[in-house]
Amino acid sequence: MNPDTPLQLLGGLTAREFMRDYWQKKPLLIRQALPGFETPISPDELAGLALEEEVESRLVIEHGVTPWELRRGPFEEDAFSTLPERDWTLLVQAVDQFVPEVAELMENFKFLPKWRIDDVMVSFATAGGGVGPHFDNYDVFLLQGYGKRRWQVGQMCNSESALLDHADLKILAEFAPTEEWVLEPGDMLYLPPLLAHCGTAEDDCMTYSVGFRAPSAAEVLTHFTDFLSQFLPDEERYSDAGAQPSSDPTQIQRDSLDRLKALLNEHMSDERLLMTWFGQFMTEPRYPERIGSLEISEEEFLDTIEQGAVLVRNPSARMAWSEVGEDLVLFASGQSRLLPANLRELLKLVCSADALHIDNLGAWLADDDGRCLVLELLKQGSLEFADE
Numbered sequence: 001m002n003p004d005t006p007l008q009l010l011g012g013l014t015a016r017e018f019m020r021d022y023w024q025k026k027p028l029l030i031r032q033a034l035p036g037f038e039t040p041i042s043p044d045e046l047a048g049l050a051l052e053e054e055v056e057s058r059l060v061i062e063h064g065v066t067p068w069e070l071r072r073g074p075f076e077e078d079a080f081s082t083l084p085e086r087d088w089t090l091l092v093q094a095v096d097q098f099v100p101e102v103a104e105l106m107e108n109f110k111f112l113p114k115w116r117i118d119d120v121m122v123s124f125a126t127a128g129g130g131v132g133p134h135f136d137n138y139d140v141f142l143l144q145g146y147g148k149r150r151w152q153v154g155q156m157c158n159s160e161s162a163l164l165d166h167a168d169l170k171i172l173a174e175f176a177p178t179e180e181w182v183l184e185p186g187d188m189l190y191l192p193p194l195l196a197h198c199g200t201a202e203d204d205c206m207t208y209s210v211g212f213r214a215p216s217a218a219e220v221l222t223h224f225t226d227f228l229s230q231f232l233p234d235e236e237r238y239s240d241a242g243a244q245p246s247s248d249p250t251q252i253q254r255d256s257l258d259r260l261k262a263l264l265n266e267h268m269s270d271e272r273l274l275m276t277w278f279g280q281f282m283t284e285p286r287y288p289e290r291i292g293s294l295e296i297s298e299e300e301f302l303d304t305i306e307q308g309a310v311l312v313r314n315p316s317a318r319m320a321w322s323e324v325g326e327d328l329v330l331f332a333s334g335q336s337r338l339l340p341a342n343l344r345e346l347l348k349l350v351c352s353a354d355a356l357h358i359d360n361l362g363a364w365l366a367d368d369d370g371r372c373l374v375l376e377l378l379k380q381g382s383l384e385f386a387d388e
Contacts, residue, residue, distance in 0.1 A: 001110055009033045009188070015111035024139060024192045027153050029181050033188035034108070039145035039206050040101035043124045046206070049092050049099075050075050054287065056093035059083075060131045060169070068132050070168040089129040089201070094119040094286055097315045105143070105208060112212075114351075115282045115320040115331075121209040125149070125201035133175035133198040135161070138214040140191050144183040147205025151189055152177040154196035161196075172196055213282060227277040228267055238263060272324055279331035283318040290316035291333050291381040301375050302365065310386040311356040311374070317382040321347040330373070332382040339373065346370050350377065355386065 003016040010018045011030040022028045050057035050073045057073030061083070071079075073092075080090075096103035102120050109117065118138070122145070135157040142151070154176045162173035175196055182202060183189060191197055193214065199207070215223075240259055267273075285291055291314055296304075305311075313319065317333045328339045330347055339347065346364050353360060356374065364370035377383040 003111065007111070008035070009108050018111070022190060022192070026192060027179070027195060027197075028190040029183075030188045030190070032186045034143065034186045037143070037145070037186040039185075039208075040104075041095065041099050041122060041206075043204070043206065045099075046090065046092055046095070046122055046124050047075075047080055049095065050090060051077060054290070055098065058091045060089045060091065060129075062087040062128065062130070062132075068166065068169050068171060084126075086126045087128040089123055089125040089131060091121060091123045091131075093121050095122040096120040097287065097290070100315070102208070103315060106210065109141070109210065113320075115279075115318060116212050116214075118211045118213045119286060121211060123207050123209065125205055125207075127201055127203050130198060130200040132164075132169065132171035133196055134170055134172055135194050135196050136191070136211075137193050137216070139193060139212045141210040142183070142189045142191065142199070143208040143210070144185050144187045145206035145208055146185050148182050148184055148202035149205050149207055150180060150182050150200045150202055152180040152198045152200075153191065154178055154198075157194050157196050215281065223281055224268075224274065224277050227280075228270075228273060231273065232267065275322055275324055276329065276336050279320055279322060279329065280334050280336050283320055283331040284334035285316045285318060287316050288334070290314070293381050294379050294384070296375075296379060298371070298375055301378065302371075304385070305358055305361065305365065308358070311378065311383045312354070312386045314382055314384050319351045319382060321351055332377055332380065335380065337373070337376070340369060343367075343369055343373065346373065350374070350383075356383070 001015070003019075004014045006012045006014055007018075009030065011028070011033065013021075013028075018028070049055050050059075053074050055074065057075065059071040059073070059075070059079075061069045061071070063069060096106060096119055102122065105120055106114075106117055133152075133154070152175075155178075157172065164171045164173050175198060177198070181187075181189065238260060240256065243255065246253070314333075318331075319333070320331045322329055322331070324338065326341060328341055328344060328347055330337045330339055330350070349360060349364075350356070350373070358365075361370075361374065364374070374383070378385075
């Protein structure tokens with residue numbers, strides 16, 4: 001997409017202007033980001049998802065004496081009939097993986113890397129419902145589905161910000177609102193990381209939260225070093241060959257630290273391994289158990305495609321691609337595959353197309369590498385046959 005085209009979703013800003021002035025910097029209210037938006041899932045359907053074992057869900061209930069009680073799903077069918085008339089919120093994670101119409105919302109955010117999007121959380125709240133003032137460590141777009149929700153934003157926070165004494169919820173002990181707005185259906189609020197905010201339902205309402213993946217430095221260091229250690233032989237160790245005699249055998253000299261840094265830098269700066277790890281890490285599925293493998297022969301695959309079958313991405317799969325030297329690499333559901341440069345257009349197609357079929361796969365099925373790639377993704381479970 002053209003980064004200099006004004007977008008309704010961003011209130012008439014271009015993607016370039018938004019990324020320059022707002023992304024990870026300050027909030028942005030967009031009235032009628034999606035004009036005429038109608039919620040693709042009803043409260044009853046959302047509650048139905050919260051009954052499923054494989055779905056992450058929470059109920060937050062605000063009480064007068066002991067505020068913000070948290071209950072975790074899956075819930076029983078009668079769980080909602082015993083709730084009070086107001087002051088509670090149901091939150092369901094990754095609804096995009098279970099409701100295709102919700103997944104389609106992410107198509108509006110193509111000006112951002114697809115591999116950065118985490119999921120679409122959907123919440124239903126009765127009047128007065130909310131989860132208290134808090135902050136997130138990631139960017140989020142809050143799209144109002146129906147009803148009205150009042151949003152307040154306040155100070156920037158960090159890990160030192162004081163929290164209330166609550167076993168399950170990270171609610172700020174101090175919240176100093178600086179701005180507030182009431183959002184109606186189709187309105188959207190963008191919030192950068194670490195910004196304190198508080199949303200309260202004015203009446204029964206639904207909110208769609210498009211959140212983004214942002215690994216912490218601790219996660220990066222822990223996971224990358226674990227990945228890196230798989231490729232290092234045991235005999236490669238700290239060495240001080242050529243060192244001078246020690247004048248004090250109890251002192252760690254500066255040159256010892258320099259040797260240690262050199263050992264680390266040699267491997268930590270390996271861009272090929274870093275890219276491989278990063279791509280695998282950022283495409284790990286939220287629910288890996290939903291990526292099921294398929295036993296199918298090449299002959300069966302080709303015959304099925306030629307008869308008009310359609311391949312789609314598994315809703316739980318994540319895919320991305322990159323360049324590594326003169327080669328290309330495809331990342332699919334936490335795995336990577338090195339591929340020749342002539343498959344560039346096929347990689348783009350596989351990662352971005354809504355569907356794959358005989359018309360757009362075309363000559364790729366006659367190419368040994370191309371055919372093998374599509375078949376492997378089908379066997380792995382990142383691709384699957386669309387339901388008839």
